[in-house]
Amino acid sequence: MADELEARVPMASRYEDERIAYIDYKPDLPKEHPHRVTHPCRYHQVLNHQISNDSPLRTLYSWEPLREFLRRMMGYDTFYRSECPHLALTAKVAGKGDTDGWHFDGNDVVFSLLLRASEGGGRFEYVPNLRTPECENYDAVAEVFSGASNRVRCADLKIGDLNVFQGDQTLHRVSPVEGDHQRIVGLFSYDREPGTNFGVPYIADLRRRLPA
Ligand SMILES: O=C(O)CCC(=O)C(=O)O
Numbered sequence: 001m002a003d004e005l006e007a008r009v010p011m012a013s014r015y016e017d018e019r020i021a022y023i024d025y026k027p028d029l030p031k032e033h034p035h036r037v038t039h040p041c042r043y044h045q046v047l048n049h050q051i052s053n054d055s056p057l058r059t060l061y062s063w064e065p066l067r068e069f070l071r072r073m074m075g076y077d078t079f080y081r082s083e084c085p086h087l088a089l090t091a092k093v094a095g096k097g098d099t100d101g102w103h104f105d106g107n108d109v110v111f112s113l114l115l116r117a118s119e120g121g122g123r124f125e126y127v128p129n130l131r132t133p134e135c136e137n138y139d140a141v142a143e144v145f146s147g148a149s150n151r152v153r154c155a156d157l158k159i160g161d162l163n164v165f166q167g168d169q170t171l172h173r174v175s176p177v178e179g180d181h182q183r184i185v186g187l188f189s190y191d192r193e194p195g196t197n198f199g200v201p202y203i204a205d206l207r208r209r210l211p212a
């Protein structure tokens, strides 16, 4: 799987920009507000449509017992694979200095499969249930951004580990990769509602990401 994804890197989109932690932009909030604070984000992302139908990674994503296993584990009544043509199944390939800035995901659950590990850095850091649908908990988000929070955990992922997280409530990031080995993860997106498509804001973002 790692070899296949590595071979796709020349056609992958390169993201190299600052990002806010949220899906929606709120330009009316003050610049220092956690909703507007940005963090560096740098990686190659192999998009859904760039991963072939007979790829082992897609075979795993399409495998019904895995979806059903995750549904039961999460305790949800319904659990669907995303239908986004770009972001349903992707892979991120991160080299030296690449990182994923603090953010919440736009879908309910992400399942990542670590395929290649970096020598150092590239750690998945997270704060479970930092926000709820009722409460954004901006003070706690600001504390994480300032580096002073004692709620940040780090998943010690080894190659082949499955990492399942509620990315819409769990603030998370990937720390900068150190050393010459790339970090490669497969990313599987799920939602409790059927037919997820990440929609216009994501697509606009995606256009920005595409190489000129
Ligand atoms: O690379 C990872 O481990 C997590 C990636 C992630 O958070 C995302 O793609 O939204």
Ligand SMILES: [Fe+2]
Binding pocket: 103, 104, 105, 110, 167, 172
């Ligand atoms: Fe994420």
